[in-house]
Amino acid sequence: xxxxxxxxxxxxxxxxxxxxxxxxxxxxxxxxxxxxxxxxxxxxxxxxxxxxxxxxxxxxxxxxxxxxxxxxxxxxxxxxxxxxxxxxxxxxxxxxxxxxxxxxxxxxxxxxxxxxxxxxxxxxxxxxxxxxxxxxxxxxxxxxxxxxxxxxxxxxxxxxxxxxxxxxxxxxxxxxxxxxxxxxxxxxxxxxxxxxxxxxxxxxxxxxxxxxxxxxx
Amino acid sequence: xxxxxxxxxxxxxxxxxxxxxxxxxxxxxxxxxxxxxxxxxxxxxxxxxxxxxxxxxxxxxxxxxxxxxxxxxxxxxxxxxxxxxxxxxxxxxxxxxxxxxxxxxxxxxxxxxxxxxxxxxxxxxxxxxxxxxxxxxxxxxxxxxxxxxxxxxxxxxxxxxxxxxxxxxxxxxxxxxxxxxxxxxxxxxxxxxxxxxxxxxxxxxxxxxxxxxxxxxxxxxxxxxxxxxxxxxxxxxxxxxxxxxxxxxxxxxxxxxxxxxxxxxxxxxxxxxxxxxxxxxxxxxxxxxxxxxxxxxxxxxxxxxxxxxxxxxxxxxxxxxxxxxxxxxxxxxxxxxxxxxxxxxxxxxxxxxxxxxxxxxxxxxxxxx
Numbered sequence: 001x002x003x004x005x006x007x008x009x010x011x012x013x014x015x016x017x018x019x020x021x022x023x024x025x026x027x028x029x030x031x032x033x034x035x036x037x038x039x040x041x042x043x044x045x046x047x048x049x050x051x052x053x054x055x056x057x058x059x060x061x062x063x064x065x066x067x068x069x070x071x072x073x074x075x076x077x078x079x080x081x082x083x084x085x086x087x088x089x090x091x092x093x094x095x096x097x098x099x100x101x102x103x104x105x106x107x108x109x110x111x112x113x114x115x116x117x118x119x120x121x122x123x124x125x126x127x128x129x130x131x132x133x134x135x136x137x138x139x140x141x142x143x144x145x146x147x148x149x150x151x152x153x154x155x156x157x158x159x160x161x162x163x164x165x166x167x168x169x170x171x172x173x174x175x176x177x178x179x180x181x182x183x184x185x186x187x188x189x190x191x192x193x194x195x196x197x198x199x200x201x202x203x204x205x206x207x208x209x210x211x212x213x214x215x216x217x
Numbered sequence: 218x219x220x221x222x223x224x225x226x227x228x229x230x231x232x233x234x235x236x237x238x239x240x241x242x243x244x245x246x247x248x249x250x251x252x253x254x255x256x257x258x259x260x261x262x263x264x265x266x267x268x269x270x271x272x273x274x275x276x277x278x279x280x281x282x283x284x285x286x287x288x289x290x291x292x293x294x295x296x297x298x299x300x301x302x303x304x305x306x307x308x309x310x311x312x313x314x315x316x317x318x319x320x321x322x323x324x325x326x327x328x329x330x331x332x333x334x335x336x337x338x339x340x341x342x343x344x345x346x347x348x349x350x351x352x353x354x355x356x357x358x359x360x361x362x363x364x365x366x367x368x369x370x371x372x373x374x375x376x377x378x379x380x381x382x383x384x385x386x387x388x389x390x391x392x393x394x395x396x397x398x399x400x401x402x403x404x405x406x407x408x409x410x411x412x413x414x415x416x417x418x419x420x421x422x423x424x425x426x427x428x429x430x431x432x433x434x435x436x437x438x439x440x441x442x443x444x445x446x447x448x449x450x451x452x453x454x455x456x457x458x459x460x461x462x463x464x465x466x467x468x469x470x471x472x473x474x475x476x477x478x479x480x481x482x483x484x485x486x487x488x489x490x491x492x493x494x495x496x497x498x499x500x501x502x503x504x505x506x507x508x509x510x511x512x513x514x515x516x517x518x519x520x521x522x523x524x525x526x527x528x529x530x531x532x533x534x535x536x537x538x539x540x541x542x543x544x545x546x547x548x549x550x551x552x553x554x555x556x557x558x559x560x561x562x563x564x565x566x567x568x569x570x571x572x573x574x575x576x577x578x579x580x581x582x583x584x585x586x
Contacts, residue, residue, distance in 0.1 A: 086325025
C-alpha cells in the first residue's frame with residue numbers, strides 16, 4: 001500500500017459497541033466491532049489508533065470521516081459525533097453523518113423496514129426499497145407496527161431483544177465498512193454530522209405555576 | 218523557572234455554555250498572559266422555559282456547537298491549530314453529557330493536529346482565573362460561588378487546593394434561580410432577583426441565616442429556599458397573588474440572607490486561611506456568576522478590607538463559565554510539569570481537594586466537587 005494514499009475512516013458508538021473501519025478506495029484495510037455496554041468514550045481513540053497503526057497509516061492520511069449518527073444511545077451518539085467533528089476540523093477533511101437505519105438497510109433488496117430498539121417497548125423505524133429510504137425515520141410503539149407488512153424487517157438489536165417483539169424481525173450485524181460506503185454517496189454540501197435522536201429530550205416543564213401578580217394597593 | 222510563553226486552546230462544555238478560547242502566557246512570566254480569543258455560546262434560551270439547566274438539552278447543544286466555537290476562537294485569535302502548544306479541555310466536574318462531548322471533540326482535535334492534551338478540572342479553571350487576570354500570587358483565598366458550586370478554597374498551587382468550607386446542599390446561584398422561578402421572574406434568576414431587590418425592604422421577611430450558629434465555613438441554602446416558598450404561599454393564600462411590593466420585599470429579604478451568610482462565612486474562611494498558611498495579608502478572590510451580584514460583592518469587599526486582605530473579582534465574562542480559564546489552567550498545569558496524557562476521561566465528579574470530607578453528593582460514586 002502507498003502510505004500516502006487517501007484513506008477513509010468510519011466509526012460508530014450508537015449501540016453497545018465500538019465499531020470502525022478503515023478503507024482505501026473500496027479496499028478494507030482494517031475493520032473491528034468490539035462489543036461493550038460502556039467505556040466507548042475511553043476505547044474509541046485507542047482502537048482507531050490501533051487500526052491506523054495496523055495499516056501503517058496516520059491520521060493525516062484521512063480524507064473522509066464517516067460517523068454513525070444513530071438513532072440509539074444518546075450519549076453514545078454524541079461520543080462519536082463530537083469526535084468526528086473535532087477530527088474533521090483538525091484534519092481539514094470532510095466528516096459525514098450516516099444514519100444507523102440507512103446502515104442497517106444498506107445493500108438490501110425489495111421493501112425493508114429497518115428497526116432500532118428504542119427501549120420502553122418502542123422502536124425507531126424507517127421504510128426502504130432496494131436500500132433507498134421511502135419515508136422518514138420515526139419512533140413508534142412496538143404494538144403499532146403493521147403485522148401485515150409484506151417486506152423484510154431488519155434490526156441490529158440482539159436476538160434476545162428482537163425475539164420478544166410482536167412482529168418477525170431478522171437480526172443482522174451491519175459491516176463498519178458500509179459506514180464509509182454510505183458516506184461516500186453523500187452530496188458534497190452535506191451538513192456537518194448531527195445526532196439523529198428521533199426523540200425529544202426528557203424534560204418536564206415546571207408543574208408549579210408562577211404566582212398571580214396583583215396591583216399594588 | 219520562567220519558560221517560553223505557551224499558546225493553548227481551551228475547550229469548556231460542563232454546564233450550559235459551550236466555550237473555546239486561545240490564551241498565551243507563562244505563569245509568573247515577564248509578560249502578563251494574553252487572551253487572544255474567547256468565544257462563549259450560551260444556551261439560556263433553550264433552558265428558560267424550564268427554569269433551570271436541563272442536562273439532555275445542554276448535551277445536545279454542546280455536541281453540535283463545540284467544533285464551531287473552536288473554529289471561531291481560532292479565527293478570532295488569527296491562529297491555526299499548528300500555532301498551538303497544547304489543547305486543554307474541561308474533563309469534569311459537571312453535567313456528564315456536555316463534559317463527554319467536549320472531551321471527545323478535544324481528543325479529535327488533538328489527534329488530528331498531533332497536539333498534547335491536558336484535562337482540566339472546571340473548578341481549577343475558576344480558581345486559577347485571578348492569576349490570569351491579576352497575576353495574583355500563591356497562596357490566595359478563593360470563594361467560588363455560582364449556580365452549581367459554592368466553596369472556599371486555599372489555592373496554593375496549580376494542583377494544590379485545600380477546601381476550607383462550602384455549601385452542604387444547594388449553591389446560591391441555584392437558590393437565586395429557584396427564587397426567580399417561585400416568584401415568576403424568569404431565568405436566569407440572579408440579575409432578575411437583584412433588580413427586584415433594589416426596591417424591596419430586606420427587613421420585612423425574617424429569612425433564616427442557616428449554619429451561622431455553627432463554627433467553620435460550611436453553608437446551607439436549601440432551607441432558605443423553603444422559607445421563601447412558605448412566605449410566598451402565605452401571601453398567595455391571603456391575597457390570591459403577590460403584589461409587586463411583596464415580590465420586591467421577598468427578593469430583598471432573600472438576597473440579604475444570602476449576602477449575610479456569604480459575608481460571615483467569608484470572614485471565618487479568612488481566619489481559617491490565615492491559620493493554615495500563616496498569611497494575614499493575602500488576596501480574597503471571588504468567581505462565579507453570583508459574584509456579579511452588587512450587594513453580595515459589596516459585602517465581600519468590605520469583609521476583605523476589614524481583614525486587611527486585597528479583594529479581586531475577575532471581569533464578569535471571566536467570572537462565569539468560559540474557556541479562557543480552561544486554557545490558562547492548562548498552561549499552569551503544563552508549566553507545573555503535569556504529565557500530558559491524551560487518554561483523559563470525562564468525570565462527572567471530581568473534587569479539587571481530594572482529601573477533604575465530601576460536602577454534597579457523597580453517595581457511592583464519591584464526592585461531586
